[in-house]
Amino acid sequence: MIGTLDGKIPLGPLAEKWRTHRDHSRLVSPNNRRKFEIIMVGSGLAGGSAAATLGELGYRVKCFCYQDSPRRAHSIAAQGGINAAKNYQNDGDSVYRLFYDTIKGGDFRSREGNVYRLAEVSNLIIDQCVEQGVPFAREYGGLLANRSFGGAQVSRTFYARGQTGQQLLLGCYQSLCRQISAGTVQMFPQTEMLDVVLVDGQAKGIITRSLISGKIERQAGDAVVLATGGYGNVFFLSTNARGCNVTATYRAYKKGALFANPCFTQIHPTCIPQSGDYQSKLTLMSESLRNDGRVWVPKRKEDCQKPPNEIPESDRDYYLERKYPSYGNLAPRDIASRAAKEVCDEGRGVGPGGRGVYLDFADAIKRLGENTIRERYGNLFEIYHKITGEDAYKVPMRIYPAVHYTMGGLWVDYNLMSNVPGLHVIGEANFSDHGANRLGASALMQGLADGYFILPYTLPNYLAGQMGKRPSIDHPEFDKVETDVRARVKKILEVDGKRSLDSIHRELGALLWDKCGMARNANGLREALGKIPELREEFWSRGHGVRVPGTGEDFNQALERAGRVADFLEFAELMCLDALERDESCGGHFREEHQTPEGEALRDDENFATVFAWEYQGNGQSASPKLHRESLHFETVHLTQRSYK
Numbered sequence: 001m002i003g004t005l006d007g008k009i010p011l012g013p014l015a016e017k018w019r020t021h022r023d024h025s026r027l028v029s030p031n032n033r034r035k036f037e038i039i040m041v042g043s044g045l046a047g048g049s050a051a052a053t054l055g056e057l058g059y060r061v062k063c064f065c066y067q068d069s070p071r072r073a074h075s076i077a078a079q080g081g082i083n084a085a086k087n088y089q090n091d092g093d094s095v096y097r098l099f100y101d102t103i104k105g106g107d108f109r110s111r112e113g114n115v116y117r118l119a120e121v122s123n124l125i126i127d128q129c130v131e132q133g134v135p136f137a138r139e140y141g142g143l144l145a146n147r148s149f150g151g152a153q154v155s156r157t158f159y160a161r162g163q164t165g166q167q168l169l170l171g172c173y174q175s176l177c178r179q180i181s182a183g184t185v186q187m188f189p190q191t192e193m194l195d196v197v198l199v200d201g202q203a204k205g206i207i208t209r210s211l212i213s214g215k216i217e218r219q220a221g222d223a224v225v226l227a228t229g230g231y232g233n234v235f236f237l238s239t240n241a242r243g244c245n246v247t248a249t250y251r252a253y254k255k256g257a258l259f260a261n262p263c264f265t266q267i268h269p270t271c272i273p274q275s276g277d278y279q280s281k282l283t284l285m286s287e288s289l290r291n292d293g294r295v296w297v298p299k300r301k302e303d304c305q306k307p308p309n310e311i312p313e314s315d316r317d318y319y320l321e322r323k324y325p326s327y328g329n330l331a332p333r334d335i336a337s338r339a340a341k342e343v344c345d346e347g348r349g350v351g352p353g354g355r356g357v358y359l360d361f362a363d364a365i366k367r368l369g370e371n372t373i374r375e376r377y378g379n380l381f382e383i384y385h386k387i388t389g390e391d392a393y394k395v396p397m398r399i400y401p402a403v404h405y406t407m408g409g410l411w412v413d414y415n416l417m418s419n420v421p422g423l424h425v426i427g428e429a430n431f432s433d434h435g436a437n438r439l440g441a442s443a444l445m446q447g448l449a450d451g452y453f454i455l456p457y458t459l460p461n462y463l464a465g466q467m468g469k470r471p472s473i474d475h476p477e478f479d480k481v482e483t484d485v486r487a488r489v490k491k492i493l494e495v496d497g498k499r500s501l502d503s504i505h506r507e508l509g510a511l512l513w514d515k516c517g518m519a520r521n522a523n524g525l526r527e528a529l530g531k532i533p534e535l536r537e538e539f540w541s542r543g544h545g546v547r548v549p550g551t552g553e554d555f556n557q558a559l560e561r562a563g564r565v566a567d568f569l570e571f572a573e574l575m576c577l578d579a580l581e582r583d584e585s586c587g588g589h590f591r592e593e594h595q596t597p598e599g600e601a602l603r604d605d606e607n608f609a610t611v612f613a614w615e616y617q618g619n620g621q622s623a624s625p626k627l628h629r630e631s632l633h634f635e636t637v638h639l640t641q642r643s644y645k
């Protein structure tokens with residue numbers, strides 16, 4: 001069905017590819033744009049920016065989200081910052097350096113062409129957001145300020161205290177509102193997409209369910225864009241908003257879209273440790289804190305119970321500074337997370353259960369004063385205080401790695417189009433730019449690059465050949481998909497079981513964390529592949545499985561969530577299969593069988609310098625998904641053992 005997997009990277013020198021591509025892409029004339037209807041699923045930074053920009057260009061956009069307002073998309077949670085190669089600090093940054101850091105940070109598992117384009121447009125994003133009035137932090141003299149994030153030796157992260165996502169989203173939301181008021185964008189809040197409709201093999205519509213009334217509806221369009229975020233919540237506990245899920249991308253996968261690198265998940269080193277079995281959410285302490293905070297554990301196990309301020313300097317192990325002297329506390333996330341796990345596994349962890357390491361600001365406070373630290377990170381210290389009751393100005397924070405971001409997603413080509421014509425995927429929902437490990441502050445950059453500056457050029461390339469091809473919602477394909485959606489909702493309600501949704505989801509999450517989390521091995525993955533179908537069977541078992549009270553005809557959050565957990569229960573299997581097949585370590589995918597003598601990830605470039613893209617064939621072993629590969633070609637960078645020493 002798919003043939004060769006072609007990323008459609010334009011030919012020519014790296015720095016020319018995007019300009020040349022734009023110069024030769026097809027256009028839709030201004031008078032014709034209003035004849036096209038675009039379905040945008042998602043209104044976070046990726047979907048919101050794309051909807052606003054396409055509306056401004058004159059297309060008609062229907063934008064869907066499950067929150068009550070686009071302003072509540074998960075993007076609002078982003079704290080630390082957004083990268084751009086402005087080189088305002090005059091510290092040697094450049095487009096090339098941002099490109100290189102991103103490719104290396106992703107452990108050489110992303111496409112050069114995409115990543116170079118991302119670095120190139122990063123500077124436009126900052127200009128755009130400043131024009132919108134986003135209140136980025138500034139130096140005394142008025143220039144925009146920068147701070148450092150992991151995996152870089154320059155300061156290129158633009159920020160608005162610890163609320164960068166919120167401020168960027170407000171800027172984006174203003175632009176979206178302008179288009180809503182102009183009538184180019186129609187907003188459908190609290191409306192969940194439950195399936196995509198293909199007509200003659202092209203994405204031409206979706207089926208939605210109103211989360212207020214339960215009404216199931218059809219929406220036809222000339223193209224469908226998924227901007228539906230990441231799937232970290234498959235682990236149950238993560239730093240993601242509770243609503244984040246895989247449903248939109250997974251249902252598209254079941255309609256033929258390839259799912260790329262699903263096992264590439266990012267575990268963030270700087271989160272508040274879990275405090276109990278019934279916790280439903282983990283909280284990030286932004287990576288920006290590692291600009292000034294120093295990470296350490298006691299050198300001796302016996303000291304772990306002592307109050308930290310009573311442990312003298314000589315008895316502390318600043319293990320990141322020791323192991324990675326060049327990058328120190330700003331080692332990339334995958335590396336810093338594994339290092340934390342290692343010291344905790346050695347019995348040197350601190351806090352309840354020994355699952356924590358210290359992030360200490362004492363030196364920075366001595367050097368810069370408490371006020372400066374408060375100005376930089378005040379709201380983060382406040383969050384920490386509210387959750388733990390501890391004052392991090394006085395005692396070190398305790399942190400531990402937690403699931404945070406998913407590099408995997410639907411496979412897209414250079415035009416951000418999946419293998420299903422007309423189905424485009426942007427932001428965290430696609431797999432495109434971060435390889436096996438995303439660098440901090442690069443997700444906001446990618447989401448806004450996709451939405452403001454890439455999709456508005458590449459979508460017309462598809463639309464130009466689609467004039468007059470939008471089907472009616474009476475097309476038989478809509479009948480068929482709507483019937484399936486209704487049947488699924490009914491089936492969930494008919495289970496009428498005994499187990500709570502959370503207990504099943506928590507069990508799935510614990511299994512994944514254990515077998516497909518920070519470290520994986522073939523035996524563990526096989527074990528998980530055996531247990532996931534059993535858990536799924538239990539979920540669906542009539543009279544015994546999941547208990548979903550209420551009906552499908554009104555507001556029913558249990559039903560909403562049950563549909564998402566049902567998808568996680570299938571998707572988890574794909575993740576483990578992907579992790580098993582990728583018989584190497586790279587970035588966040590750490591296969592214990594493949595490590596260097598120092599315990600770092602050991603890649604196998606000869607066999608695995610490829611994207612894994614899975615094609616749905618039906619559930620169960622008899623029809624396991626089919627693997628397609630896209631080879632990654634490196635023309636500019638040399639593949640090396642990644643080193644931050």
Ligand SMILES: Cc1cc2nc3c(=O)[nH]c(=O)nc-3n(C[C@H](O)[C@H](O)[C@H](O)COP(=O)(O)OP(=O)(O)OC[C@H]3O[C@@H](n4cnc5c(N)ncnc54)[C@H](O)[C@@H]3O)c2cc1C
Pocket residue numbers: 041042043044045046047064065066067070073074075076077078079080081082083164165191192193194227228229230239240241244245247248284286404405426427428429440441442443444445447
């Ligand atoms: C705590 C935290 C802090 C972070 N801090 C940073 C940072 O400082 N810098 C950085 O670069 N990155 C950061 N990230 C990552 C970054 O925030 C996300 O990757 C990014 O915001 C994702 O944007 P998005 O638009 O792709 O998706 P989202 O913001 O998740 O938006 C998804 C949208 O899709 C909609 N949706 C989903 N499914 C459906 C469906 N089935 N039907 C209808 N609508 C649907 C939702 O309603 C929502 O509107 C952070 C992440 C977390 C968890």
